[in-house]
Amino acid sequence: MALGMDPATYELRFDSGRSCLDLVATNHPVERLDSVDRLRAWLAGAGLIPDRTALPEAGPLWLAAFCELRAHIGQLVLAELEGRYADTALARINALAATAPPAPRAVRHPGGSLVRVLDGEPGCAALLAAVARDAVDLLTDPAARALLRQCEGDTCPIVYLDTSRGRRRRWCSSEVCGNRERVARHRRRAALARA
Numbered sequence: 591m592a593l594g595m596d597p598a599t600y601e602l603r604f605d606s607g608r609s610c611l612d613l614v615a616t617n618h619p620v621e622r623l624d625s626v627d628r629l630r631a632w633l634a635g636a637g638l639i640p641d642r643t644a645l646p647e648a649g650p651l652w653l654a655a656f657c658e659l660r661a662h663i664g665q666l667v668l669a670e671l672e673g674r675y676a677d678t679a680l681a682r683i684n685a686l687a688a689t690a691p692p693a694p695r696a697v698r699h700p701g702g703s704l705v706r707v708l709d710g711e712p713g714c715a716a717l718l719a720a721v722a723r724d725a726v727d728l729l730t731d732p733a734a735r736a737l738l739r740q741c742e743g744d745t746c747p748i749v750y751l752d753t754s755r756g757r758r759r760r761w762c763s764s765e766v767c768g769n770r771e772r773v774a775r776h777r778r779r780a781a782l783a784r785a
Contacts, residue, residue: 687726
């Protein structure tokens with residue numbers, strides 16, 4: 591990150607293929623869940639709550655709980671990719687997944703179409719459970735696990751699902767890490783041409 595750059599300029603990203611992996615990506619290259627409002631935006635962007643859902647109970651404890659879950663998911667996914675065990679992280683994720691996630695309902699929109707709403711205001715434990723269950727589903731599904739990749743970008747720790755044709759995706763985002771790699775390659779060629 592450039593000196594003096596505001597961390598809020600880093601947008602929330604939802605390009606990893608799963609909400610649990612998108613949560614892990616919120617602390618690279620800087621902390622993106624730096625306020626309760628950003629957590630609300632992430633929850634809506636991840637599809638866990640309908641946009642503009644009021645979360646009157648949301649506060650600093652929610653933010654801390656999601657950051658803790660993020661750390662456990664990150665530890666467990668990386669351990670699984672490396673063939674190691676992360677039993678403490680696994681136990682915590684399983685404990686959080688035991689709570690019932692928010693219940694969805696379909697209601698008629700004034701235009702006549704059905705829209706998704708939540709049956710009541712979701713609590714922190716229910717929303718944590720939704721993300722924890724996503725991690726459990728991901729890591730216990732052999733087909734999904736086979737698609738897990740770590741970004742090949744320099745210093746990028748983001749893990750994503752490679753659902754590209756041919757399974758040749760190399761970067762978490764072609765626009766972010768892929769573009770950095772293309773620029774670096776161009777600079778190397780230009781430097782060789784000058785030499």
